Amino acid sequence: MPFTLIDGWAAPPPEPERVQWLREWSYAHRGLHRPGIPENSLAATRGAIAAGLGIECDVQQSRDGEALVFHDWDLDRLTGERGPVRERTASELCKIALSGGEGERIPKLGDFLALVNEQVPLLVEIKSRRELSPARLCLAVHRALEGYSGNAAIMSFDPRVSRWFAIHAPDIVRGLVVTEENERTFGGLMRRHAWLWHARPDFLAYDVRDLPSRFADAQRKRGLPLLTWTVRSAELCERAEKYADAPIVEGAGVAQPGTNA
Numbered sequence: 001m002p003f004t005l006i007d008g009w010a011a012p013p014p015e016p017e018r019v020q021w022l023r024e025w026s027y028a029h030r031g032l033h034r035p036g037i038p039e040n041s042l043a044a045t046r047g048a049i050a051a052g053l054g055i056e057c058d059v060q061q062s063r064d065g066e067a068l069v070f071h072d073w074d075l076d077r078l079t080g081e082r083g084p085v086r087e088r089t090a091s092e093l094c095k096i097a098l099s100g101g102e103g104e105r106i107p108k109l110g111d112f113l114a115l116v117n118e119q120v121p122l123l124v125e126i127k128s129r130r131e132l133s134p135a136r137l138c139l140a141v142h143r144a145l146e147g148y149s150g151n152a153a154i155m156s157f158d159p160r161v162s163r164w165f166a167i168h169a170p171d172i173v174r175g176l177v178v179t180e181e182n183e184r185t186f187g188g189l190m191r192r193h194a195w196l197w198h199a200r201p202d203f204l205a206y207d208v209r210d211l212p213s214r215f216a217d218a219q220r221k222r223g224l225p226l227l228t229w230t231v232r233s234a235e236l237c238e239r240a241e242k243y244a245d246a247p248i249v250e251g252a253g254v255a256q257p258g259t260n261a
Helices: 002-010 016-024 042-051 109-116 135-145 159-168 186-199 214-221 234-243
Strands: 027-029 054-061 067-069 122-126 152-156 173-178 203-207 226-231 246-249
Touching: 002 186, 002 214, 016 173, 016 246, 027 042, 027 226, 042 054, 042 109, 054 109, 054 135, 067 109, 067 135, 109 122, 109 135, 122 135, 135 152, 135 159, 152 159, 152 203, 159 173, 159 186, 173 186, 186 214, 203 214, 214 226, 226 234, 234 246
Parallel strands: 027 054, 027 246, 054 122, 122 152, 152 173, 173 203, 203 226, 226 246
Antiparallel strands: 054 067
């Protein structure tokens, strides 16, 4: 009961009509990627749109403060280049080819939004590190989303990101990404509530491996939509359907019942 009271005061639920769209879609994790179509590429974006899926993407910050659609901190895994993304300018990053996809390069968030053009809803995950302030990247994402009238939300593991949007751009739907990582102790529960209170999110995006979760269920009952990631199999699709409102899917999870594909 005390947690319920504090949750309601510190992180009140959103107006239902503000977030209903979140529950109505399945979302392609980093776009609809597969061999020959790299993750977070414009080709993966086109594939998700054609399949009738919403899209989850990741953004990193360039050296000059622009938002680029890219997951990793370093270029090594996804390109033929090496080194941190943050050490390159946006113009340099946009020239870098993505591995495994002919003609695909790292896109700016603005170019990604122009391609989607309100056809499907978007989840934009803002990547951050504890030792770095996320404010500059939050501002870049906010600027990219200004004037975009389609359904779009930001989310992050970092409660400072959702808090930034709650203060500076409260019109943008914001979410907190959560993984319990087997930390179901009282201390872990306290930390999750502290993150919630600081973030003031409109929804949660929860690790499907942690479901069912008493914390996630309590927030869902309060009116926060519960999305879940990464749903990669029929078994995980069943779990997502039972315990969450919408799945973020990849691989074998895309073609399962309950997705839009």
